[in-house]
Amino acid sequence: MIVDLNLGGNLVIVVGGGNEGLKKVNTLLTQDCKILLVSDATNRQIQNYVKQKKIAFKKMRLENANFLKKYKPFMVLATTDDKELNRKIVQQAKAMRCYAYAADDPEVSDFAFGSVINIDDTVQIAVSTGGRSPAMARKLKLQAEQIFRKVIKKEDIYHIKLQDFARRAAKTKIATFPERKKFLYSVMNDNHIKQLIQVGNLKKAQKRVMEILGDMK
Ligand SMILES: C[C@@]1(CC(=O)O)c2cc3[nH]c(cc4nc(cc5[nH]c(cc(n2)[C@H]1CCC(=O)O)[C@@](C)(CC(=O)O)[C@@H]5CCC(=O)O)C(CC(=O)O)=C4CCC(=O)O)c(CCC(=O)O)c3CC(=O)O
Numbered sequence: 622m623i624v625d626l627n628l629g630g631n632l633v634i635v636v637g638g639g640n641e642g643l644k645k646v647n648t649l650l651t652q653d654c655k656i657l658l659v660s661d662a663t664n665r666q667i668q669n670y671v672k673q674k675k676i677a678f679k680k681m682r683l684e685n686a687n688f689l690k691k692y693k694p695f696m697v698l699a700t701t702d703d704k705e706l707n708r709k710i711v712q713q714a715k716a717m718r719c720y721a722y723a724a725d726d727p728e729v730s731d732f733a734f735g736s737v738i739n740i741d742d743t744v745q746i747a748v749s750t751g752g753r754s755p756a757m758a759r760k761l762k763l764q765a766e767q768i769f770r771k772v773i774k775k776e777d778i779y780h781i782k783l784q785d786f787a788r789r790a791a792k793t794k795i796a797t798f799p800e801r802k803k804f805l806y807s808v809m810n811d812n813h814i815k816q817l818i819q820v821g822n823l824k825k826a827q828k829r830v831m832e833i834l835g836d837m838k
């Protein structure tokens with residue numbers, strides 16, 4: 622089952638600062654969470670993230686998973702190349718009731734990663750083969766990406782941002798679901814809004830949304 626997890630600003634701990642650790646950090650940086658990386662060594666890209674204060678880093682050689690007890694993570698990702706250590710980390714994380722993942726052990730992980738197309742941090746499209754072939758998931762993602770980047774236009778991204786604005790306003794100002802739904806579709810189909818979005822004028826489009834909302838009362 623593919624779900625879109627809400628990390629809700631919580632702490633995610635990534636153990637291991639190699640290729641897999643970096644991949645996970647890159648994914649997490651598109652999400653709303655705090656990131657702590659624990660590893661005895663890292664690569665340059667990770668060091669850049671630390672310098673830019675995008676992630677916290679603890680340089681540590683681990684023998685076991687006891688260090689986790691000092692934290693209150695929402696999710697723990699074990700990405701070292703030591704299978705035994707990754708397992709201990711997953712066990713400890715589960716004992717602490719957080720989501721646990723090991724890069725080398727789909728059996729014990731609470732979830733798997735899909736191969737994700739990320740368009741402007743606004744639309745995400747995931748390909749999963751359910752663990753059958755990660756390499757094929759990646760290949761299909763690359764094929765699909767060419768198509769999706771043509772189909773999803775800049776205007777669609779603006780419309781999503783405007784819908785976000787309009788739904789928030791609707792939730793406080795329109796009492797029933799059918800009316801809110803009708804309002805959101807009228808925003809999407811409004812010719813004036815379409816024109817404003819074409820020229821990238823989100824501010825004026827928001828003003829027009831509030832006018833439509835006012836007219837509904
Ligand atoms: C189950 C899963 C759990 C998880 O880790 O999430 C998992 C597990 C494992 N992958 C392994 C190997 C490879 N993984 C990749 C690539 C990706 N792996 C990803 C996801 C997943 N990998 C989950 C299932 C997703 C699905 O089936 O759809 C992607 C999609 C997303 C991501 O990692 O973020 C990302 C592409 C991202 C992109 O670029 O778009 C490649 C290809 C390459 O590197 O070129 C290889 C080598 C070739 C191959 O094996 O296919 C091994 C080691 C096996 C061994 O030791 O031999 C394990 C562990 C095991 O199976 O035991």
Ligand SMILES: NC(=O)C1=CN([C@@H]2O[C@H](COP(=O)(O)OP(=O)(O)OC[C@H]3O[C@@H](n4cnc5c(N)ncnc54)[C@H](O)[C@@H]3O)[C@@H](O)[C@H]2O)C=CC1
Pocket residue numbers: 636637638639640641642659660661662663681682683684700701702703706724725755
């Ligand atoms: N899920 C997936 O898609 C994939 C999973 N893998 C698996 O992921 C594992 C990790 O792969 P890579 O990141 O490429 O390895 P890597 O060797 O690049 O990175 C391992 C990292 O763990 C750190 N580390 C190892 N032992 C440690 C300890 N005791 N204490 C603190 N830090 C420690 C190292 O310093 C290094 O930064 C591999 O075992 C492989 O089986 C590999 C490729 C894809």
